[in-house]
Amino acid sequence: MPGTRPGMTKMQLDDSGFLSIGSQNLEYRMLGPRPDAAPTLVLLHEGLGCVGLWGDFPDKLQQAAGCGVFVYSRAGYGKSSPVALPRPLSYMHDEARATLPRLLDAIGFQRGLLVGHSDGASIAAIYAGSHQDHRVGGLVLIAPHFFTEDAGIASIEEARKAYATADLRAKLARWHADVDNAFQGWNGAWLDPDFRQWDITEFLAYIRVPMLIVQGEDDQYGTVKQIAVAQRECYCPVEVALLPGAKHSPQREASEPTLKAISEFVARVFANEKAGVV
Secondary structure, eight states: OOSOOTTOOOOOOOSEEEEEETTEEEEEEEESSOTTTSOEEEEEOOTTOOTGGGTTHHHHHHHHHOSEEEEEOOTTSTTSOOOOSSOOTTHHHHIIIIIHHHHHHHTTOOSEEEEEETHHHHHHHHHHHHOOOTTEEEEEEESOOSBOOHHHHHHHHHHHHHHHHSSHHHHHHTTOTTHHHHHHHHHHHHTSGGGGGOBOGGGGGGOOSOEEEEEETTOSSOOTHHHHHHHHHOSSOEEEEEETTOOSOHHHHTHHHHHHHHHHHHHHHHHHHHHTOO
């Protein structure tokens, strides 16, 4: 079971900085009380995201939930180390199985939830479905992918065109030290023909903690079929917030309803833990 290993030295987390996880140098932000002092929400960003692209959402979430919030950029994103291209099609599995356990140990994570968006939500689901980690009390999955859909692939193809011919590259270059590494690592994997077989629904039946799915009604990368498969395959409680007027990033497009849904879910998880409700 993942956890702080005997004799392991906990690092002192500054408000921002870098973590060395193996050969990776990962940028991070830490808001509120530190993981060894209070419950912590660990935020896992989308396929083109990073620490900076969360905007002020982590700050608002920390205030609304009243616990610590830890945000980091995976390798290949933001100011973190680049990755070798092409990415393996197992890159989300690799992140969940190799990097995330070491990161949680490194920050002294004791108790909290994983909050993932898009690719980050998939990584959180793989982690919870493959690790008996009793420190993780729940999952918040924002616009998760459990399998590929034609509409989502079409939107990713549109992103490739926008990157090559419009201003998407310039916009992303504000946030990523190596913007081509970030974009090609994500886009190249998702548009690989073999990625059509990508499917993580097998992990859903093994998740043993409450789950909240937050999705925009107009999500261009995934339909409500993603929600349906979680409701069908999970044995854990699955709550859903399907938000009108939001697309793939409800934390930006419907910020207040998203914050309300997440903070109320987090409060229920902690209250149930305190009461001894499994």
